[in-house]
Amino acid sequence: MSFLGATPVGMPPTQVYENLEKGVIDGAVFPWDAIKGFRLEGLLKHHYDARVYTACFHVVMNQAKYNGLSAEARKAIDDTTGTSMVNRFGELWGKWDQAGLDAVKARGNSIVSVxxxxxxxxxxxxxxxxxxxxxxxxxxxxxxxxxxxxxxxxxxxxxxx
Structure with missing residues (x-):
């Protein structure tokens, strides 16, 4: 953010509400679902919908350990990971974001898109x-x-x- 003239301050998301409330920070870069999840929609009145975030999660396992699992266990892992889950999580993230965006709109907060x-x-x-x-x-x-x-x-x- 410094390349844009902002001063980034690192902190756990659980501390953002308190630091916004006290004026320690002026804003936060959060996905819409986190705005609702951390109850920031009542504290923040103005939002910049930049869509500059991404979430990246990996399920990683040692190949030898995976190979040592039973066929049933490998199937359970294979059925719940991989490309199909990548697509599924994209859909879920969209729903979660929409809930956060709806919470902000319900408060009448201003939203500006990039x-x-x-x-x-x-x-x-x-x-x-x-x-x-x-x-x-x-x-x-x-x-x-x-x-x-x-x-x-x-x-x-x-x-x-």
């Missing part, structure tokens, strides 16, 4: 930050970091089914 022009300005401002990060990742041994990033951008641009 314009395409502003989003492009941010992308331009972020380019040096992204290039540096990708360079650092490549130096750390991930030689195809740029290709991975480019593929991620393609996936994000895909329409959601």
């Amino acid at each position: 314009s395409g022009e502003q989003r492009e300005k941010w992308r331009a401002q972020l380019k040096p930050v992204i290039d540096k990060e990708l360079g650092d990742i490549e130096k750390a041994g991930v030689g195809n970091a740029r290709a991975i990033y480019d593929e991620m951008l393609k996936q994000v641009a895909r329409p959601v089914k």
Whole structure:
């Protein structure tokens, strides 16, 4: 956020309400579901719908340990993880976000959406930050970091089914 002129302050989400209330911070970057979950819709009156967040969760298991499981256990894992769950979680996140957005609207709070022009300005401002990060990742041994990033951008641009 500092590249945009803000001063980021790290804190657990459970402390955001109290710090907003005391004036220690002026705002927070949260997904809509967290606005409702942490009861911020009553404290925050103005919202900037930037959609700049993402959530990333992984279920990771050692291949040898997985192979050592019974066929039944492997099937249970396979049936509840993978691409099908990626799509399912996308749907769920949309519902959770909608509930938070509805809570904000019910309070009559103002919501401003980011314009395409502003989003492009941010992308331009972020380019040096992204290039540096990708360079650092490549130096750390991930030689195809740029290709991975480019593929991620393609996936994000895909329409959601």
